[in-house]
Structure formats: structure tokens, C-alpha cells
Amino acid sequence: MNIIAIFVQYMRWDEILITTRRDTPTEAETVSNKLMLKTAMIRRLSSGVYIYLPFGMRTLLKAMNIVREEMNRIGAQEVMLPVLQPLELLKETGRDKTLGSILFTTKDKSNKIYALGPTHEEIVTHLARVEINSYRQLPISLYQIQVKFRDEPRPRGGVLRSREFIMKDSYSFNKDWECLSGSYKKHYDAYVRIFKRSGVNVHIVEADTGAMGGSESHEFMCRSDAGEDSMVLCGKCSYSANVEKAECLQPTHQPASRTQILRKPEEVNTPGKHSVQEVAGFLGLKGEDVVKTIVVRGSKKYYACLIRGDHEINLLKLQRALKESSIELATPDEVENVTGSVFGFTGPVGLTEKNLDIICDNSIENISNFVAGGNRKDTHLINVNLYRDFKPTRIADVRLIKEGDPCPRCLAPVSVTPCIEVGHIFKLGTKYSEAMELNFLTEKGENKPVVMGCYGIGVNRIIASAIETHNDEKGIIWPKELAPFNVYLASINPSDKNIKKISQTLHDNFEMSGLSVLWDDRDTSAGVKFADADLLGIPVRVIAGKKLLENGKVDIKKRVDGQEVQVEWEKAVDQCRNIYNSLPF
């Protein structure tokens, strides 16, 4: 399908609503948000709710089209799924609860409750259980490109995290895990192509399955300071993971300051010293010499978690280690109630008697004579030792990896980098099919639950990520496949009859040759047009001005590197096509 064909109707600047701005509203913080506002791609209507203007809409269509082409290429079939989801469907999988407060809900006039689709697993699973009943129909992948609604705790970064956003979601239905691996691989490869074509450089990262459930999962991450996620990359081997998932190896050495000889534990007075820094500073020690005790609440009980002072707890790992479906930090009151201690001075010694499970991070195992809370006001214990002074319920990796930590594969130091999650693929398994009784008959006539995968892409995020990576102080630099127009044609002296005529001919020829063109024939000074051209970031700029046209030439400039050539105007279309094809991204 030639998407360009449907764009021909817009051509001249005066016919398309592109209200560029010199100043950006203060609301914008991230580069992509600023540029999307300046270029009049979007306008904010409400917190996390955006209007797409023509320039933005065209880009969105380009992105959606790339996604659509690549989904079709792997044989996935496009469907349209309802925004209104009867709450009963979500109750079948319990996600009316787990999705909780991010659900937008509404009632019809008979008071039936609907959720505005935050994602569509229940809907497609419902569809499949009605339509699919034989192994002969499997595997099959269905996808949709639609608006989804989530009442985010905090929308941010413009379109990066909004409450209403466009997502491509596909769902594969497979007869077994091996079959699922095939669909998963196809999507994985399709995603690689999608992001490559979109000019979005991605790192593919091991990820947690979170609220979606399932087993294996990969995230497609675009490096960006605007991102709210963090990924761990190893500079030496290919290891990469979401920080939340990244494994922390047990340190092989204890800090140099520690000694092997176990000293006698002693109480010390630490008036008003709560934090690790305060305690360590007060005792003339470092953060790594202190062990902090963090109390968390699970579904039925409380746990005490021990972490080295210079480390941070990873609640997700802890949650998994505890086999809890969700945990939260206990409040100071709760801490004091369960431990009988004073908040800020909680320590492991004596906690076993309080019937608390003690989870130790694996780094605690090889430090000796550390400092810990004394469970009394203004008191800490020094020379505390694991096993001798308290017994851990278990040792596990429950801390957050940090910059410079050893790579869990090759031990080289890792880096931690902010990133935008543009895609996420999951092997769901039978979580949804079992909950919703989506079964099929095998070759042998057995009734088995369908094995599922789901695969999401944030379409708005493709655009924001592309802008985040490709811009300069003047504006956007569109990747060629995402660019809302291929060519920016500016007539410097639009009132000049000859220039007007040639420009019109150029415009028509561009369109006929399949290059979409934005023709800037405004009655403004040249500088305005140049500035807008740079801001809008259309890959190829063509200037028709008096000076050059006296010699029958026009100027052609590449946005990406500023390279300019002058060619006979009759050759401009061919030349632009060549230039376009030679663009690096």
C-alpha cells in the first residue's frame, strides 16, 4: 500500500495547520516534548491527554504504517478491539484488582460497569475461546493498533507517558511452548526491523513480566535521558537487562576495612542518628560497614530485609524471593509494632524471636563485624555477625545493581543508563487461557489450554524516541521512514511569477514521483522559512530563490548533515530521490 498517495491533498503551507512556535510552553521539560510542541505536532488538552495536529498525525500514521507492514509480514492479522470492556471479563482474570487504580471506568445507563481498555488480553482471549477450538487453527497472531487508556499515577514527558496513548498490541495463540517460542521469535525479529526502520536505536533487554504475568520477557529500550526506565549494559559482553531484573553477584571479597576475626558485639550510643550516612559518619565508618534493616509487608506477614548500607533494595527481586504477589514498605508505626524496636534503629539481632522472617542480601554473607540497629532508641550494635548473632531465614539477591558492579555473565563493570521502553514482549503461557478457559483439541483429541504470548509497542513512544535521538539545537532531524514529509520546498520570493510557476511544477513533480512535499510559499522573509525548515526537520530541503533560478538552479540541502548542492531545477526531483535513498537513517 502506498501511504503517500493519501497525503497528496495537503501541499501548501497555507493549507495545512502547522502553527510552529518560537517559544515553548513552560510545561515542556524533555527535548521531544518541547520539539513536538514547537513543531505543532501536539497540543496538551489535559494532564496526559494530547491532541495530534496534522504534522503530528502524519508522523503517527508513518509509524503505525511501519508497524503494520512488519506485523503483516510475519503473518499477524489486524483486528479492531473495543475500548469499552465489560468489567466481568477483567474479573475472570482478577485484573480488575491487579490493574486497580489505573483503570478508567464508566457506567452505562443500566449501571453496567465498563473499563476503558488499558490493554486487551481479556478481549482477545475471549475472542479466541469463541473462535478457536482446534490445533488446526494454531498458531495464530492477532494484533491491533489502538488507543489505550490508563489513569497513570503521574503522566510525564509529554507523550512519553500519557493517560491516553496508541499502542500496537499483538497476541499469539500457540499449541505448546515450543510453538510459542516460534511466534515469540517472529515478533522479536519484526520488532528489530520496526525500530531499525523507525530510526530508533534499541537495546534488547531481559525484563520482568510485572503485572502481565508469564515467564520470559524482553524489553526494547531506547537510550535517552528523558526515559524513566534504567537498563544495565555490559561494555564487554552482550549482557543487558532492566535494572529491576539485573542479577547481582555475591561479592567475592569483603570490604578491606573488615577483618576475619569476629569481635564481640557491643552497643554504642548513636543519639539521633537514623540514616546510614549519619550512623556511618558518626562512627567514623563507611556506608558499606553498616547493614540496614528494612521491613516490608506482604499479603499475610511482615519480613525484615537486610541490605548493606551502600546498597539499595530491589523490591521486585525481594517480592519474587518471598513469592509474594505484591509487597510494600512498612510504615514507621508498623515497623515499631512488628519489631518492638524504634524506627530508625531497627536491627536483626533478636528479631527471630519476634517471629519475623529475615531475608539477607547475598552481600551480607561475607562481611563481618558490621554495624546494625540496636532495636532501642539511639542505639546501634557494632561487631554484629551473621549466623553468630542472628539466623537469616534465607539469603538471596535482593539488591539493586549499580553502575560499576560486575556483570553477572563476564564480571566486567556494567553501566546503568536511562532509557525509554518502546516495546515489550512476553511469553504469557497459560495464565489467561486457563483463567478464561481458552482450550483447544490436540491431534490426539486432548483438551489443552492455549499457550499465549503478547507483544506491545508504544507507537507514540517510537516518535518521541526518534526525536530524542535525532535532533540538534535547531530542531528535529527526522529518520527518513518516519518523516511526515519527504521534501520541504521553500519559495523564497513567492510573489515572483517565475518562481511561483517553477515551484508549482516542482511540487507537482515531487508528488507524482511519490515524494511527499511540504511547499512553503508563505509571504515571509527567507529566514523564517529556513528556521522552520530546520525546526520541522524534514530530511530534504529544496530552495527555489531568485538568485539561483536566474541560472536555472535550486538548492538542495540534507537536514541530517547540512550538505548542500545546487542543481538544475528540472533535475531536482531525481536528485532528491537519490539523496533520500542515500540517507543513513
Added chain:
RNA sequence: CGGGGUGUGGCGCAGUCUGGUUCAGCGCGCUUGCUUUGGGAGCAAGAGGCCCUGGGUUCAAAUCCCAGCGCCCCGACCA
């Protein structure tokens, strides 16, 4: 949900501390006319504001007090 900030023509801001003849103002943008047209042009004339909302204090409120709302940022949380 905690912390911080902010709300004044379309956009960016000043004015608020110290209430009143500098109080509704500046820059950009917009409209009209003329001159301009290869890097955000010049002159002239215009249009456009319930100073977030509600309540108070006062002779007098953009300005002080109380309450609410919107929006942004950090955190919590989150596909």
C-alpha cells in the same frame, strides 16, 4: 499519595514582598497598509486579558488571608 514549584491576552514573562496615578504592562505572535524577501526584516495603525475559581479583610485587591482547582517537576507507583 508525599515533597517542591507555578497559574496575568495565543506563547514567553514583569508587576505580588511593601494594596492606591507606572496597574493592567513588555517581548513574540496575530490583523491591516506600505516597504522588504538566501538565515527568525522595517515603519505605521490595530485587535485581543473576569490577572485560575470561590469566599473573606479593606474606603480600595493581580497584590493580603482562607479554601478549592488546574498544570509542571522530584519521589512513590506503574505495560
